[in-house]
Amino acid sequence: MTGPAAGPGEAAAATARLTGRRVRAVRPWGAGLALVELAGGAQLVAKRGTGPGATAAEAAGLCWLADTAAVRVPAIHGSDEQWLVLERITEGGPTVRGAERLGRELAALHAAGAPHFGSPPPGGPSDAWIGRAPMRDEPGREWPARYAEHRVLPYLRGAVDAGAVGPGEGGVVEEVCRRLPELAGPPLPPARLHGDLWNGNVLWGEDGGPWLIDPAAHGGHRETDLAMLELFGCPHLDRVLAAYDEAAPLPPGRPQRVALHQLFPLLVHATLFGAPYGRRALTAARTALRG
Numbered sequence: 201m202t203g204p205a206a207g208p209g210e211a212a213a214a215t216a217r218l219t220g221r222r223v224r225a226v227r228p229w230g231a232g233l234a235l236v237e238l239a240g241g242a243q244l245v246a247k248r249g250t251g252p253g254a255t256a257a258e259a260a261g262l263c264w265l266a267d268t269a270a271v272r273v274p275a276i277h278g279s280d281e282q283w284l285v286l287e288r289i290t291e292g293g294p295t296v297r298g299a300e301r302l303g304r305e306l307a308a309l310h311a312a313g314a315p316h317f318g319s320p321p322p323g324g325p326s327d328a329w330i331g332r333a334p335m336r337d338e339p340g341r342e343w344p345a346r347y348a349e350h351r352v353l354p355y356l357r358g359a360v361d362a363g364a365v366g367p368g369e370g371g372v373v374e375e376v377c378r379r380l381p382e383l384a385g386p387p388l389p390p391a392r393l394h395g396d397l398w399n400g401n402v403l404w405g406e407d408g409g410p411w412l413i414d415p416a417a418h419g420g421h422r423e424t425d426l427a428m429l430e431l432f433g434c435p436h437l438d439r440v441l442a443a444y445d446e447a448a449p450l451p452p453g454r455p456q457r458v459a460l461h462q463l464f465p466l467l468v469h470a471t472l473f474g475a476p477y478g479r480r481a482l483t484a485a486r487t488a489l490r491g
Contacts, residue, residue: 211236211246211283218278218285219244235288243288244277250332253325255284260324261395261417262286268392270308272411295408299436302402302410303443306425310391311448314419315339317346317390321417330396330416333358333468337418343387344380347421347464352377355467356481364470364478372485376463383460383488384421386451391422398465399434423454427461459487 211234212223222239226246229235234246249255259279266273274287316339320326326337336354340346356373359365365373376383394401395416403411426441434440444450463484469477 208234210248214280214283215244215246215278215285218280218283236285245274245286245288247284247286249282249284250329251334252281253327254329255279255281257320257324257328258284258415260321261328261415264321264324264392264417265309265394265412265415268309268312270312271305271394272405272409273415274411274413289403289411289413290406291403292406292408294404294435296436296439298404298408298410299434299439300443303440303445304447305410306394306397306440307444307447310393310422310425312392314390314392316341317343317419317421318350319390319419324417328416328418330465330468332472335416335418339419343390343421344384347384348377348380351464352467355464355471358471359467359478359481362471362474364473364475365482369478369482372482372489373463373467376460376485376488379489380460383457383491385423385453385457388421388451390419391425393418393420393422393425395420395425396465397425397428398432399429400432402429402434404435421461422448423450423457424461424464426450426454427458428465430458431462431465453491456491457488459484463488 208226212226215236216223223236224239225237226234232248236244236246259276262273265271274289278285318337319339320337328335328337336350338350356370360370394412395418396414401414403413405411466477466481466484470481
């Protein structure tokens, strides 16, 4: 979750106000981000939120993930309605051992569970965000119905409205939603998800181990996080998946369900970034129907 460009002066003022520390230097560090150096040399990251409730949602999500002690996430140094000030993670590079650690840690995170599918983190708003797209967290007891209603169909409508999916092309996605109870595989309890687990939201620390950033955390299906990690590639992905499956064996048939779980992030991307992702979403829908 990143917002509009973070002006150095605004980021410095927000960091000083939220931490009570004097700022020595600040520089832009990507969209909505600023790297802030405090007096004494410590460095923090200041993030401007995407929109209403975005910083509250991300802060609640980070706390919910951290509460499991299963994964490493940046510490929160302060937040308000517009800004989130976080620990800076010094990056190294991915390693096989780090990838295996990621698999085991994701298994433990998911096993920590959630009250319901679609439950927001405690204290987090129901109207949350995934990247720059609004995301509604509405608890429900059945994953297929909830996935269709709150994860697939809203973004199909958004993709059609944006011209990324043609008005007559969405029928294949609607068919997936109708058939979700049979396509979803064996029922599983609600898992505690990162929720936006693409490769860019995994940082590899100086020790080669993983840190997770920018969650869209909610209660969901554990295969969703894994499918999203596969969507844009991940270093040593085979070792991540093998270590996960060793720690928490997945139901048979997961490879055939990857496209089903990727349909949600692909439609989000279609809404935000246009027709190339719309075409990929339609391909994923057809793949999901083939099982």
